[in-house]
Amino acid sequence: MSAVRVVATDGGIVAWRNLKRIPRIPELAIFAILQSIMFVLLFAYVFGGAIPLPGGGSYKEYLMPGIFIQTLGFGSITTAIGMADDLQKGLIDRFRSLPMARSAVLSGRTVSDLIYNACLLVVLMATGLAVGWRVHNGIGDFLAAVALMLGFTLAMLWIGVLLGLLVPSVEVAQQLGFLVIFPLTFVSNAFVPIQTLPSVLQTFAEWNPFSALVSACRELFGNPNPFAAGTYPGEHSIVLSVIWIVVLLVVFAPVAVHRYQAIDR
Amino acid sequence: MAGIEAAGLVKVYRSRRGQARALDGVDLTVDEGSVLGLLGPNGAGKTTCVRILATLLRADAGSARVGGLDISREAQQVRRLIGLSGQYAAIDENLTGRENLWMFGRLYQLPSAEARRRADELLGRFDLEDAADRVSKTYSGGMRRRLDLASALIGRPRLLFLDEPTTGLDPRSRLAMWEVIRNQVAEGVTVLLTTQYLEEADELADTIAVVDRGRIIARGTAAQLKRQVGGERIEIVVRDPGDMGRATALLGPDGGVTVDEHERRLTVAAQGGAQQLVDVVRDLGDEGIAVADVGLRRPTLDDVFLELTGHGAEEPLPERVAT
Numbered sequence: 348m349s350a351v352r353v354v355a356t357d358g359g360i361v362a363w364r365n366l367k368r369i370p371r372i373p374e375l376a377i378f379a380i381l382q383s384i385m386f387v388l389l390f391a392y393v394f395g396g397a398i399p400l401p402g403g404g405s406y407k408e409y410l411m412p413g414i415f416i417q418t419l420g421f422g423s424i425t426t427a428i429g430m431a432d433d434l435q436k437g438l439i440d441r442f443r444s445l446p447m448a449r450s451a452v453l454s455g456r457t458v459s460d461l462i463y464n465a466c467l468l469v470v471l472m473a474t475g476l477a478v479g480w481r482v483h484n485g486i487g488d489f490l491a492a493v494a495l496m497l498g499f500t501l502a503m504l505w506i507g508v509l510l511g512l513l514v515p516s517v518e519v520a521q522q523l524g525f526l527v528i529f530p531l532t533f534v535s536n537a538f539v540p541i542q543t544l545p546s547v548l549q550t551f552a553e554w555n556p557f558s559a560l561v562s563a564c565r566e567l568f569g570n571p572n573p574f575a576a577g578t579y580p581g582e583h584s585i586v587l588s589v590i591w592i593v594v595l596l597v598v599f600a601p602v603a604v605h606r607y608q609a610i611d612r
Numbered sequence: 613m614a615g616i617e618a619a620g621l622v623k624v625y626r627s628r629r630g631q632a633r634a635l636d637g638v639d640l641t642v643d644e645g646s647v648l649g650l651l652g653p654n655g656a657g658k659t660t661c662v663r664i665l666a667t668l669l670r671a672d673a674g675s676a677r678v679g680g681l682d683i684s685r686e687a688q689q690v691r692r693l694i695g696l697s698g699q700y701a702a703i704d705e706n707l708t709g710r711e712n713l714w715m716f717g718r719l720y721q722l723p724s725a726e727a728r729r730r731a732d733e734l735l736g737r738f739d740l741e742d743a744a745d746r747v748s749k750t751y752s753g754g755m756r757r758r759l760d761l762a763s764a765l766i767g768r769p770r771l772l773f774l775d776e777p778t779t780g781l782d783p784r785s786r787l788a789m790w791e792v793i794r795n796q797v798a799e800g801v802t803v804l805l806t807t808q809y810l811e812e813a814d815e816l817a818d819t820i821a822v823v824d825r826g827r828i829i830a831r832g833t834a835a836q837l838k839r840q841v842g843g844e845r846i847e848i849v850v851r852d853p854g855d856m857g858r859a860t861a862l863l864g865p866d867g868g869v870t871v872d873e874h875e876r877r878l879t880v881a882a883q884g885g886a887q888q889l890v891d892v893v894r895d896l897g898d899e900g901i902a903v904a905d906v907g908l909r910r911p912t913l914d915d916v917f918l919e920l921t922g923h924g925a926e927e928p929l930p931e932r933v934a935t
Contacts, residue, residue: 353721360718364704364711371706371747437702441763444666446691447719611670 350448357448361455362462365429369463376463379425380470383418387411387471390538391478401540404571411480412492412564413537415471416557419500420532422464423507424524430456430511431520439610453607457504464500468493483569492567495588499560502595509603512610531557536574553580556591563588615771615802616642616665620674623660623826634660636826637674647793647803649817651810653917657826658806659699662775665804666696679771679802692721695769699776701756702763705749709740709759712748713766720767727766734762738792754785761792772796774805778812790815810834810912822920829920841911841919846882846889849875851902859901863892882908 369376387410390398395406433439433452442452472480482489507524514520534548535541535557541549552558558574562584565572574581623635635657642648650658663669665676667687676683679693703712710731717727735744738758743751748759757777764772777793778786793816797803807813813820814834822830822837830837850859853876860869863880870879882888889908896903 357719360715364707364715367711368706436705437698437700438704440663440668440698441696441702441716442719443668444691444694444696445716445719446688446721446767451719611668 354448354450354454357451358454358458361442361451362459363455365455365459366462368429375425376467379418379421379467382421383414383467383471384474386417387414387474387478390414394538398539400571401542401573402571402576404573405479406571407475407479408481408568408570409565409572410538411471411475411478412568412570413532413535413561414475415468415496415564416499416560417532417537418467418471419464419496420503420528420557421524422460422467422500423503423510424521424528425463426456426460426504426507427511427514427520427524428517429460430508431514431517434512434610435516443610449608453508453604456508457501460504460507461497461500464504465497468496480570484567488567488569491585492564495560495563495567495585495592498592499556499588502592502599505596505599505603509599509606512603512606531555535561537561540573542573553578556588556595559584559587559591615644615646616640616648616676616678616804618661618665618674618676621661621664621671621676622673623657623664623669624672633826635664635671638823638826638828640821640828642802642804643818644802645797645800646818647797647805647816649813649820650804650806650823651808651813651820651916652806652823653808656823658823659775660826661823662696662773662804662806666694666773667691668696692767693769694771694773695764695767696773697757697761697764697775697777699779701753701760703748703756703759706747708745709735709748709751709755709762710744712759713762716763717766722767730766730768734765738762739788754781754788757781757785757789758792761789765796769801771802772804774803776806776808779808786812810837810916822916824917824921830916837916838911841915843911844882844885845909845911845915846880846892847905847907847909848878848892848896848903849905850878851876851904855901858899859896862895862899862901876904879909 390410391407395410398406400406400409439452510524511520514523534544534552535555536552537557541552541558544552559580562572562574562581566584574584576582580587618638618640621635621638622633625632625634638657638661640648650661652658660669664671665678665683667683667690670684678690681690681693683690704715707715713731713734714727717730718724722730735741738761740755740758740762743755748756751759761777774793778789781789793803793805805816817834820832820834820837821828830840832840846863848859848863850856856871856873856876856878859878860871863869863878868880884891886908889906893906
């Protein structure tokens, strides 16, 4: 068998076993979805009424891109937990003792978690449609938004891989992941217009990669986007999103790969 | 031709609290088709040694050949020859037993149909047929270990690394595991096995290497090691502390009795085995010395350690690290 085929087949087998986990522990996916739906309901019906959007527009339409990015961001914790679990249970050792492609553990993880997060996104979009979120622009813009979200997922996923390789236990992966992702989603424009934030937080929120992604999606879906006007990051959210995705990938993917290869030290 | 040859293996673990020499110059040879038992307490360096030879860990110094191949330059080829079964069952808990074996078979580069056939065969041989299609999370400890060992055998390895294969197993599972390992040896597989139990090394290994603080401190057959520590010994606990002196004189007229005043315990080497015990019990009875306990004790890892190193196997060592 050619080397390329071994790389593809072995990566595929690892992705297959990662995906098997989802129906075998359905709680994980169900809670991820329920948590997002809870956020949708909480913000759409409880807090949303008290959050006026500068320039007007539907809060539910404003909210959904924030929910998408939040959920995909939290997806990196799932990745970290999966990596940490495999490492601690000795499964990575077993893989490394086999004559398989060295890249398969990480490539398989990337493929499976991209598929998993894409499925979550589909469920969330359906939820959004049910509560009144709509896409107003053409299919081209829609696909561009989806591409940005998947690119963001990929970047976050590599952060998750690195985190999973560094932490001493699954519990720490969970807590630490939460500690990183939580402020990133809440000190952003995902739920509230950032004009209301104190100035230091406002600067952070403006340049937060989550804000760029959320704003870019709003732009492409044709949803209310009060962030767009007046600030540099607001006016260039699509370009900034692409830059952020590339930067995160260029920084974290090689570090994670290096870290994985250094397990034998 | 040697199955495994290692020379001068050194591994130093560095952490914030300093460094620990897990391996401090280990040489070993395992002839093809034979079994070497690495015997030693926790933290002696046994696992580190196995991990290096199984290409999971890079040695800081030294070299080794496994199945004639260099472990650092030809690691991927080495992996085609070996099977590894670790201290903790490294199986995918969310897959069934059958799925686990198929997956590891595929990753061993077996074609899918052959991986499936081989999985069926191993499930049968390891008495896992009934549980084959259950998620392995539901397996008992013994079943997990069997599945783990079956996973190590999926590619018909010529060399097998077994890191404490029976630690934590109940006696029945342990016997079953021994049987499986013996069958592999009968098929000509070379085995490197680590254990904390002299009895286990005795049962399975052709030669034993005793490991302590990253060094091999003794080698030989089980019989040779036992002879070195004085073989069997008689142990007596007297009821009345006042009898200690008389009992000591009776037990070892020429000395050689270890006395534990606090426990009222006397220990003496028993070259004469069971017959010597019978004689001693009769003499004690004739002298009217009441005993609380009496028995013939076989040397344990602890005895081997006391004899060879001057410290017990369980004695905590400051520079020891978890490996």
